[in-house]
Amino acid sequence: MIDNCLLKERILVINPGATSTKFAVYDGETLIIKRTVEHLSAEINAFVKLLDQYEYRLRIILKQLAAEEIELSTLTAIAARGGILKPLKGGTYEITQEMVDDLREAKRGEHASNLGAVMAFGLASLLKIPSYIVDPVSVDEMEPVARISGLPDLPRISLSHALNTKAVARKVAKQLGKKYEEMNLIVAHLGTGISVTPHRLGRMIDVNNPKEEGPLSPDRCGGLPVGQFLKLAASGIYTFDELKEILNYKGGMYAYLGTADIREDFSMASSGNQQANLILEALSYQVAKEIGGMATVLSGQVECIILTGGIAHSEPIVNAIISRVQFIAPVIVIPGEEELEALAFGTLRVLQGEEQAQMYSM
Numbered sequence: 001m002i003d004n005c006l007l008k009e010r011i012l013v014i015n016p017g018a019t020s021t022k023f024a025v026y027d028g029e030t031l032i033i034k035r036t037v038e039h040l041s042a043e044i045n046a047f048v049k050l051l052d053q054y055e056y057r058l059r060i061i062l063k064q065l066a067a068e069e070i071e072l073s074t075l076t077a078i079a080a081r082g083g084i085l086k087p088l089k090g091g092t093y094e095i096t097q098e099m100v101d102d103l104r105e106a107k108r109g110e111h112a113s114n115l116g117a118v119m120a121f122g123l124a125s126l127l128k129i130p131s132y133i134v135d136p137v138s139v140d141e142m143e144p145v146a147r148i149s150g151l152p153d154l155p156r157i158s159l160s161h162a163l164n165t166k167a168v169a170r171k172v173a174k175q176l177g178k179k180y181e182e183m184n185l186i187v188a189h190l191g192t193g194i195s196v197t198p199h200r201l202g203r204m205i206d207v208n209n210p211k212e213e214g215p216l217s218p219d220r221c222g223g224l225p226v227g228q229f230l231k232l233a234a235s236g237i238y239t240f241d242e243l244k245e246i247l248n249y250k251g252g253m254y255a256y257l258g259t260a261d262i263r264e265d266f267s268m269a270s271s272g273n274q275q276a277n278l279i280l281e282a283l284s285y286q287v288a289k290e291i292g293g294m295a296t297v298l299s300g301q302v303e304c305i306i307l308t309g310g311i312a313h314s315e316p317i318v319n320a321i322i323s324r325v326q327f328i329a330p331v332i333v334i335p336g337e338e339e340l341e342a343l344a345f346g347t348l349r350v351l352q353g354e355e356q357a358q359m360y361s362m
């Protein structure tokens with residue numbers, strides 16, 4: 001039964017992705033609507049900068065809410081996936097003008113999620129209601145030792161799928177009758193980017209930043225042989241921007257096979273494409289290797305390994321990873337992501353006074 005006081009809050013949740021905008025409306029903990037609007041690449045690519053998509057994406061949401069007869073005046077808060085902000089510990093943060101300014105400037109880099117807080121704040125300001133982000137991609141709970149890279153000028157950076165990672169970790173802890181803050185576990189988020197995180201007693205104490213480390217993913221290179229990359233960068237074949245695009249959007253599986261959709265790779269492999277087969281094998285091999293490394297971060301004290309994200313729908317990939325890592329700990333598979341729910345629940349915890357919203361400041 002739903003607690004009556006939960007019904008007082010109606011939250012609009014916004015999660016902008018690279019090629020889609022997902023949004024939902026929750027009454028308390030109850031999902032009212034959930035929609036994913038896929039954007040045509042011709043439309044999205046027409047915008048020079050990511051933040052230029054603000055009105056285009058917001059208009060789509062408003063049109064859909066009107067079609068569903070959800071009055072904007074009934075909303076009591078807006079939640080959005082937080083972007084590449086300054087390093088923050090996990091939790092729910094009130095969106096402020098300062099946060100929006102940082103995201104607009106993309107001081108720490110561009111990412112589709114940078115749009116989330118900007119859209120939420122813009123609409124919430126008009127409606128005179130609060131807006132929040134939860135566990136943004138820049139959650140940084142790394143131990144000092146994990147920050148060391150090998151070159152003082154280049155510290156390792158904590159960027160990850162923190163929102164989904166923490167949400168599934170909490171969910172599994174609950175299923176096991178424990179608290180997230182009492183467990184040691186590893187979460188591998190297998191999406192368009194891949195991040196593998198060891199969680200110690202509720203903190204993400206290390207992680208591979210998918211933009212520059214770890215396994216190859218559908219469209220990111222992950223870690224590269226750095227000497228060879230240096231020669232490539234100095235060769236003049238590519239401009240700086242082209243190299244950046246390769247690292248972030250045209251690397252990984254896409255670079256080898258021309259698609260970031262793993263289902264297409266499987267159909268190529270099943271029609272006899274040996275390269276497709278090898279790259280699929282490499283993906284599970286590299287994910288397993290990363291999980292093994294993160295198990296050492298937890299000194300082998302791993303209660304469970306969670307596989308999540310879109311690729312966790314793929315049985316062959318999941319089975320290949322499990323066969324290599326099951327000696328470490330039991331593996332639990334939670335395909336897809338729970339980001340909209342995590343945003344709604346994180347916001348609800350604040351609105352109901354269970355948790356205090358943290359303030360973002362430089």
Ligand SMILES: Nc1ncnc2c1ncn2[C@@H]1O[C@H](COP(=O)(O)OP(=O)(O)OP(=O)(O)O)[C@@H](O)[C@H]1O
Binds near residue numbers: 190192194
């Ligand atoms: N049902 C499915 N079966 C197999 N693979 C799937 C399925 N759904 C999605 N995928 C694969 O998952 C990958 C995308 O994962 P996901 O949708 O989690 O990424 P995203 O949300 O775009 O990015 P990210 O998770 O990095 O923020 C793609 O390679 C896609 O082919």
Ligand SMILES: CCCC(=O)O
Binds near residue numbers: 159211
């Ligand atoms: C920026 C961290 C998450 C991702 O790679 O998409």
